Amino acid sequence: MFPRGRKILLGVSGGISAYKSCDLLRRLQDHGFIVDVVPTQASLNFVGKSTWEALSGRKVYMDLWSDVEKIPHISMAKENDLIVIAPATADLLAKLAAGRADDLLTNIVLASTAPKVLVPAMHTEMWLNPATTENVDTLRKRGFIVVEPDEGRMTGTDIGVGRYPESTKIIKAIDDALIATSDLVGKKIIITAGGTREPIDPIRFIGNRSSGKQGFALAMAAASRGAQVHLVTANTELPNIEGITVTNVETAEQMLAVLDLEFPHCDALIMSAAVADAKVVNYSDFKIGKESLNTLALIKNPDILKSLSGTKKPGQILIGFAAETISDVKELEANATAKLLSKSLDMIYVNNVAGGAIFGSNVTQGLIIDRDKNIIQVPEISKDTLADILLDQLVSKLG
Numbered sequence: 001m002f003p004r005g006r007k008i009l010l011g012v013s014g015g016i017s018a019y020k021s022c023d024l025l026r027r028l029q030d031h032g033f034i035v036d037v038v039p040t041q042a043s044l045n046f047v048g049k050s051t052w053e054a055l056s057g058r059k060v061y062m063d064l065w066s067d068v069e070k071i072p073h074i075s076m077a078k079e080n081d082l083i084v085i086a087p088a089t090a091d092l093l094a095k096l097a098a099g100r101a102d103d104l105l106t107n108i109v110l111a112s113t114a115p116k117v118l119v120p121a122m123h124t125e126m127w128l129n130p131a132t133t134e135n136v137d138t139l140r141k142r143g144f145i146v147v148e149p150d151e152g153r154m155t156g157t158d159i160g161v162g163r164y165p166e167s168t169k170i171i172k173a174i175d176d177a178l179i180a181t182s183d184l185v186g187k188k189i190i191i192t193a194g195g196t197r198e199p200i201d202p203i204r205f206i207g208n209r210s211s212g213k214q215g216f217a218l219a220m221a222a223a224s225r226g227a228q229v230h231l232v233t234a235n236t237e238l239p240n241i242e243g244i245t246v247t248n249v250e251t252a253e254q255m256l257a258v259l260d261l262e263f264p265h266c267d268a269l270i271m272s273a274a275v276a277d278a279k280v281v282n283y284s285d286f287k288i289g290k291e292s293l294n295t296l297a298l299i300k301n302p303d304i305l306k307s308l309s310g311t312k313k314p315g316q317i318l319i320g321f322a323a324e325t326i327s328d329v330k331e332l333e334a335n336a337t338a339k340l341l342s343k344s345l346d347m348i349y350v351n352n353v354a355g356g357a358i359f360g361s362n363v364t365q366g367l368i369i370d371r372d373k374n375i376i377q378v379p380e381i382s383k384d385t386l387a388d389i390l391l392d393q394l395v396s397k398l399g
């Protein structure tokens with residue numbers, strides 16, 4: 001079973017067997033997938049929008065002209081790990097083969113780079129018609145996975161090839177298609193994001209400028225590669241990610257408490273959160289007058305990574321982050337290597353945040369260093385891309 005977090009888009013075109021896709025949707029949910037349904041207008045003659053909304057538990061988009069500000073065809077094309085179209089009518093196959101995009105579903109298909117599984121279902125004569133056969137060939141050549149229809153009773157009294165297959169056969173094709181992008185299936189990964197805040201009084205805190213964007217990018221990328229992800233966030237303003245377990249904490253101690261419980265059960269911990277190094281010795285229940293701020297007594301926070309690395313089991317991987325204000329690359333490298341060794345990390349990503357760079361931004365640049373002193377120079381790239389590079393490294397270290 002695929003873990004939570006993987007998303008599938010179920011396109012439904014206008015064939016009588018559309019009702020069978022209600023079962024497919026349920027079975028996909030049983031397998032842990034989150035499913036968005038996009039019915040074509042014609043399919044609504046067989047199964048209505050309300051049925052899809054009730055079964056999927058999600059809003060159903062049907063045309064290009066609703067919620068235009070959310071650009072649904074692009075966001076749905078990007079968000080989903082796989083597209084399955086069941087049933088796929090002869091007309092829809094022809095449209096896809098021609099690269100047409102005159103409704104929401106066909107626009108999504110053209111805009112998506114995810115694997116695509118087609119489940120043709122139609123009368124035997126239509127399936128065997130040379131026009132359909134050629135369209136199927138064209139689509140297969142372009143990388144579409146076309147599930148062979150079953151043989152048996154059709155609508156009415158006819159018998160032949162063209163039946164909508166059993167849900168299990170379709171789900172097998174989906175599982176096979178996802179294997180290539182599922183290199184973290186079965187792995188439990190904890191990712192921390194954001195920055196801890198250490199309260200001084202009810203109004204003030206010691207904190208930092210970490211936005212949490214990198215941790216969220218990692219969580220999304222890991223989930224879409226099949227990992228079971230637990231995201232521990234500290235003071236981020238990013239929306240929750242569907243299908244990912246999220247625990248919100250405020251302080252370093254709260255983060256440590258969660259990780260103390262969870263770390264023994266994970267395969268990897270990616271510590272992208274910025275942990276405040278210090279907290280006040282005595283929290284004040286009342287606002288401290290500014291004259292007392294000069295003498296605020298501070299004490300170091302526990303070093304979470306150091307404390308967890310002491311309990312690390314063979315095979316567990318620890319990845320740290322470091323934000324520095326060092327522009328000299330050699331110095332940056334030496335500093336990060338020292339942190340990697342002192343915290344017994346398997347890998348560290350270090351970047352130079354001088355002048356307000358990186359924090360809150362969608363891009364990053366830095367160095368990835370591992371225990372074997374391998375260094376990857378990361379040029380300016382998106383945090384999403386860095387997430388995938390780090391996960392590639394993680395996969396190779398997990399073996």
Ligand code: CTP
Pocket residue numbers: 252271272273274275276277301302303304305306319320321322323339343
């Ligand atoms: N970290 C941690 N616990 C802390 C501080 C940091 O687990 N109390 C983690 C961070 O999440 C990060 C890594 O350690 O993954 C390096 O963080 P950084 O703040 O650069 O390290 P420090 O050891 O605090 O070093 P510095 O003195 O440069 O702040």
